[in-house]
Amino acid sequence: MNTAEDRHTPHATSDLGRRVVARRAELGLSREDVAERAGTTPAFLAYVEERVSTPGIEFLVRLANALETTVRDLTGSTADLAPGGARAGYRAQMEDIGEAECWELLDGHGVGRVAVEGRDGLMVIPVNYQVVDREIVFMTAADSSLARGAASGVEVAFEEDRLDEAFSQGWSVLLVGPVRRVSDETAVRRIRDAIHSEPWAGDGRDTVVTLSPRRVTGRRIRVPGAPGTPSGSAGQDPPRQ
Structure with a gap:
């Protein structure tokens, strides 16, 4: 702490x-x-x-x-490299993450990815997000694919993850549901007051879009013996006969 x-x-x-x-x-x-x-x-x-x-x-x-x-x-030597280049951990295990923990892992705000239908087909876009009242809030440009999709209430997929390269483990959270554009001034003001930071991509992104998930799922890769792995968890060597 x-x-x-x-x-x-x-x-x-x-x-x-x-x-x-x-x-x-x-x-x-x-x-x-x-x-x-x-x-x-x-x-x-x-x-x-x-x-x-x-x-x-x-x-x-x-x-x-x-x-x-x-x-x-x-030291930043790997800042421009795609994540996930480390070798798989020894006896790594995949496990499901419950919905309550998925919301905890999102941690209120951060950067994730949205899959949405664009002019040229399906697109995956990195976005800043904020969690407000169990909805995911995005600030985007008025003419963006996300804003256009929100105008008609299309369904999108939002994903956030964390990787621990040193131990080849990590987690991923996926939320699927319709997006809508928020136009009510009072609601927009309330959401903007709750937003932690402005979009990294800069100015001109003042259109508020919210994702109301109908499905929240997550998965985690654990490696026995790595930090964060509970003692006695499945995947450790069984006792010898």
């Missing part, structure tokens, strides 16, 4: 610092937690996060291990 000090931490000023802070938040770890794992002090970790610094490779390896990732990921 993040401490009050973490919530008031100045913005990171280096690429490495931003990646460390983001990974800490993803794992739900405080600065003290990561410092203890990496065998350093919270003060030095704060220096790495908040100032331009070039720590040695030995510390980077310890920090990557503490954050359950790789040095290449922390």
Whole structure:
């Protein structure tokens, strides 16, 4: 759990610092937690996060291990590579995720993908999303494929996932249902007040579209022995006879 000090931490000023802070938040770890794992002090970790610094490779390896990732990921070497390039984990297992946990994994907002019918056929578009009252909200351009589809209430598929490249495991959540364009000014104002951030793609995306899912499903890949895998879970070696 993040401490009050973490919530008031100045913005990171280096690429490495931003990646460390983001990974800490993803794992739900405080600065003290990561410092203890990496065998350093919270003060030095704060220096790495908040100032331009070039720590040695030995510390980077310890920090990557503490954050359950790789040095290449922390330093941005894999930023432009497609995810999922690691080898499959040993005795990996696929399991279903219940609807309640699917909503928890969406975590209120983020970036996912929408599959929608466009002028040239089916399209898959990366989108910023926000969860509001068990609906998925998108801000899009008025002439986008998503906005045009919403005008006629077409059904779309929305997908969000997370991959842990270091351990070849992860999860995926899929929501399917009709989309609609929100035009009521009061409703638009309420939704915009709840939105965490503006679309990454920039200005001109002020049309509000909501997805009301009729189906919410998820799947997870677990690797025995990897972080987050419950002890005694299925997939571990059976007791010897």
